[in-house]
Amino acid sequence: MLEKILPEKIYKIISEKVNFKAINEIRLRADKPVLLNEGGKFFYLGENGTTSKQSEAIFASKIMVEDVVFRASECSIYSVNEQIKRGFIVTDDAVRIGLGGNIVEENGKIKTMTNFSSVNIRIPHLIKNCSLSAFSFIVKGQNIENTLVVSPVGAGKTTFLRDFVSQLSLHNIPLNVLLLDERGELDFLINSNFCDKIAFSSKKIGFENGIRSLAPDLVVTDEIGQEEDIEAIRFAVGCGCKILASCHCDNLENFSKKTLFQDLLKEKIFKRFVFLSKRNGPGTLEGVYDENMSRIFRNF
Amino acid sequence: MKYFFIGVVFCLCVFVGYIISRKYIKRKRFFESIIAFADKLSLDINFSRERLKVLIENFDLGSRKNLLGIDCAFLDFLDKKCDLSSEVVFKKADVLKEEEKDLVLLFLKALGRSDVENQTKEISGFVTRFVEIKKNCDEEQKKYGTLSLKLGIVAGLFLVIVMI
Numbered sequence: 001m002l003e004k005i006l007p008e009k010i011y012k013i014i015s016e017k018v019n020f021k022a023i024n025e026i027r028l029r030a031d032k033p034v035l036l037n038e039g040g041k042f043f044y045l046g047e048n049g050t051t052s053k054q055s056e057a058i059f060a061s062k063i064m065v066e067d068v069v070f071r072a073s074e075c076s077i078y079s080v081n082e083q084i085k086r087g088f089i090v091t092d093d094a095v096r097i098g099l100g101g102n103i104v105e106e107n108g109k110i111k112t113m114t115n116f117s118s119v120n121i122r123i124p125h126l127i128k129n130c131s132l133s134a135f136s137f138i139v140k141g142q143n144i145e146n147t148l149v150v151s152p153v154g155a156g157k158t159t160f161l162r163d164f165v166s167q168l169s170l171h172n173i174p175l176n177v178l179l180l181d182e183r184g185e186l187d188f189l190i191n192s193n194f195c196d197k198i199a200f201s202s203k204k205i206g207f208e209n210g211i212r213s214l215a216p217d218l219v220v221t222d223e224i225g226q227e228e229d230i231e232a233i234r235f236a237v238g239c240g241c242k243i244l245a246s247c248h249c250d251n252l253e254n255f256s257k258k259t260l261f262q263d264l265l266k267e268k269i270f271k272r273f274v275f276l277s278k279r280n281g282p283g284t285l286e287g288v289y290d291e292n293m294s295r296i297f298r299n300f
Numbered sequence: 301m302k303y304f305f306i307g308v309v310f311c312l313c314v315f316v317g318y319i320i321s322r323k324y325i326k327r328k329r330f331f332e333s334i335i336a337f338a339d340k341l342s343l344d345i346n347f348s349r350e351r352l353k354v355l356i357e358n359f360d361l362g363s364r365k366n367l368l369g370i371d372c373a374f375l376d377f378l379d380k381k382c383d384l385s386s387e388v389v390f391k392k393a394d395v396l397k398e399e400e401k402d403l404v405l406l407f408l409k410a411l412g413r414s415d416v417e418n419q420t421k422e423i424s425g426f427v428t429r430f431v432e433i434k435k436n437c438d439e440e441q442k443k444y445g446t447l448s449l450k451l452g453i454v455a456g457l458f459l460v461i462v463m464i
Contacts, residue, residue, distance in 0.1 A: 073412070074351045074353065074378075081415040112418075
């Protein structure tokens with residue numbers, strides 16, 4: 001897919017002179033050097049691959065950026081405008097392109113985005129067994145504890161969720177899983193025979209419709225961050241579904257301070273908290289905590 | 301032998317007249333088809349919001365033939381096989397005038413670049429201009445198309461008389 005999205009010159013260098021498997025992000029900004037995130041660190045992209053010297057870097061132009069957006073929409077911006085309103089486009093193979101540009105508002109609502117000036121192309125990777133260390137703390141026999149995966153941006157939350165769902169199937173735990181996928185990127189390369197998916201819907205609508213129509217045992221959703229999401233989770237738990245969700249946060253301290261999660265912590269809806277970091281690269285498991293925030297697993 | 305030769309000359313004149321008149325028919329059909337194409341795009345973009353490539357591929361094959369290959373060139377552009385330049389797009393569309401080519405190229409370049417509302421407005425703007433050109437094409441075809449065919453026949457007859 002990247003071949004179709006990226007400018008020919010940049011794609012050629014990336015495919016021939018860069019270790020593609022290590023790339024997490026490609027950032028293009030109008031009239032600025034092209035940046036690659038390799039294993040959590042940023043490098044410039046030069047004629048001969050990655051470089052730390054700005055003088056050797058290739059510069060992106062505004063036309064390049066706009067062309068990436070056009071190509072990512074399969075040459076049909078109108079068809080992905082609902083995604084663009086939310087600031088990103090997700091391709092069929094779960095490459096997420098974050099957009100920078102001008103937001104057009106009408107009556108207080110976002111109508112579209114224009115004049116694109118930067119893109120952040122996030123490349124998903126399947127890291128097999130990355131959830132295994134935490135798996136036994138979350139799954140007891142055929143039962144699953146409500147779990148919240150907490151990590152900073154780009155530390156592997158979504159990858160953890162994907163692998164966890166695949167592991168359920170691999171461990172012959174026949175639970176019906178509903179992937180509630182607001183951005184259409186969660187089901188990338190998931191190897192499960194028990195998975196349903198509702199994509200591009202808000203958590204509220206997705207939870208309600210999904211639970212009603214698909215009767216899942218486990219609902220998996222990415223990046224909860226609003227009061228409405230918490231309400232949706234309460235609704236799902238009230239319906240007897242188990243939850244595996246993720247949220248952004250740097251560490252345990254900051255997480256405990258987040259007002260949004262105070263009630264959740266008090267209500268002890270989540271029985272397990274999995275903390276990830278980028279300490280040894282994205283996806284480093286820092287620890288697993290129980291509902292009292294007592295550590296039950298620590299990764300040294 | 302002489303009469304055979306006269307017959308060939310007559311046919312040749314009529315053929316030349318026919319070829320010239322065909323140019324006007326082609327132009328007329330091209331703009332009829334591009335108007336239909338633009339209208340369908342506008343409708344489908346509003347209704348199904350399907351990708352451009354699918355919409356173009358689903359466009360009526362009969363009408364696509366009249367588009368003189370610009371649809372195929374545009375599909376190639378969507379597949380990143382070529383640029384959207386005048387040379388590539390109008391390789392087979394030599395019956396169009398330069399300003400018409402510019403307009404059609406602008407139309408193609410505008411496709412897929414904005415949200416539904418703006419895209420529909422843009423397409424509608426282009427359709428208005430295509431309709432004007434089509435009117436001119438109709439008149440040209442009536443005037444010069446039939447005229448060139450008649451002239452071909454007259455020229456043929458004239459040569460036949462001279463040769464006899």
